[in-house]
Amino acid sequence: MKLAFQLAYRNLMGAGLRTWLNVGVLSFAYVLIILLNGILDGWNEQARTDTIAWEFGQGQLRYDEYDPYDPFTILDGHAVLPAEKRDGLTPVLLRQGTIYPEGRMLSTLIKGIDANQTIITIPTAKLKESDAALPVVIGKRMAESANLKEGDEVLMRWRDKHGTYDAAKVTVAAVFDGNVSTVDNGQMWMDIEKLREITQLEQSATYYIASTDVPVKAEGWTYFSQDELLQDLTDMIEMKKYSSSIMYGMLLLIALLAIFDTQVLSIFRRQREIGTYISLGMTRWKVVTLFTFEGTMYSILATIVGSIYGIPLFIYLANTGMGMPELSQDMGVAIAERIYPVYSVGLIFSTVLLVVVSATIVSFLPARKIAKMNPVDALKGKMQ
């Protein structure tokens, strides 16, 4: 084994630029795989933490008639939950409304929430502190689209439970800055008691946010655990991982193709050397192993080279993060202004393993030919 290593090392160094080109491309594939996966893992971790903090809490109890993917269910998707079931739950009531900032018409989702709640990060305490008749808190995206700022008043129109129109001015008590656009875009948060009063929907709620992960059972209502609520996000990031794997998979393929090519060429050019090894008593399979090991050495060298320039890059990005474009933050998922990549031990080991194993396989494939070589012809340098 030691001999194989020494021979392989000497041969690779002897190949000069060819070796370093292969190692360079392979190390770039390494760094890219770890970086892309690190970014996605970092996004996943940040999005999960933020979504739990701003939207989901420890779970949600939803009224069965309400479907968050169907806005037409908002109208009738509310009910009164028996009082004995409400312990540790924060009620949220959804109603549709329209605001008229600067003479424009803007559809809005009015979200009534207990102003005393502390389960999610929405600054509902500001609703209590405000002296306005109808205070609301809005997110920065909503503030931007409606051109509103703290202290501004805007006319809002809504309907009560009978469908009769009502309208009044609401005052922006606070503008919050969060990464979760699903609690921000086109939404206004107000005290649930005020919303119930103006819509005549006493005691009603569309869903409840749980403060503990203990499932709540109530007829007509369904409890969704944190994992179930985060499933969409998990699925989306998984899908992103698959799509980005196509990119680095192609890069890896190019690197492996280069190794394969190099192997084919060296077996063709080093037939006399192969013949000599066999004549000196090496079995054919030992020679195959020697050549395969040479190929594997590319990946080991690439690991070392990749570490030299990759580790400082990874550390730098983990500390400073990567800026995300403004537009992406308005998508339906939680994306922070900066994403900090997370590199897990599993990710690094699996990437090293993937590259080493694939390099070994592509090195072995052309080396198999050695097993069928005639040593006399090989010594003569005859084409086989």
Next chain:
Amino acid sequence: MKKTALFTIIGLIAMSFMLPTGPSASQIIQKVDDNMSSDTRITESQMIIHGRRNSRTITSIGYSRGKYDNFTEYLAPEREKGTKMLKLKDYLWIYSPSSDRTIQLSGHMLRQSVMGSDLSYEDMMEDRKLLDIYNAEIEGEEEVDGKKVWRLALTAKVDDATYHSRKLWVEQERFVPLKEDLFAKSGQLLKRTVMSDIKKVDGKWYPHKMNYKDMLKDGQGTDFVVTKMQINVPIADEVFNKSNLKK
């Protein structure tokens, strides 16, 4: 002295009966209803939707029977041509030629705007009589466009009225509404309709131009211009049939 006072009181009461008195608010609304409604009606019209930058005109022909049945076919522009709408009592279907599909509008969908105008499907669907929904009273008399009008205040007497109150300006001579304001529960003015170009069609006075305006947003609202109207003409039953949508 006592006799003189008694004669004076009796005399005043008698005089008050002899003075000409106007119709009550309910009578005015009833007369407006009589004037504006007919057994059947065929209307060719243009809906001019004024946007922020430009306006677009949608031409249509509408058939109505009584208060509940209505069929409309859009004739222009090319994009809307062939779109048909059938309303039978509380149901509303829309046929779109581009998808060759008929959909029934219900619930929240009825609150959407009609072709981007200031009118909602729900506004079009309302076919209950005003007196069934509102208590009416005469607030006063004034002049609108040089015509003497009554200003009526209508306040909802049922829970499910879309607008809590309305104000209606009715021309005294022809019993035609010239203006209507619709208010929210808080008293906020929400919508205004201004009627003009009053013409007589088969003995009934009817406004041929209406402007609907959402008062909370900027803009000129939506004009509805009647280009041709026939009333009390026979309309085949098939017109008000769902199968007519796909024809």
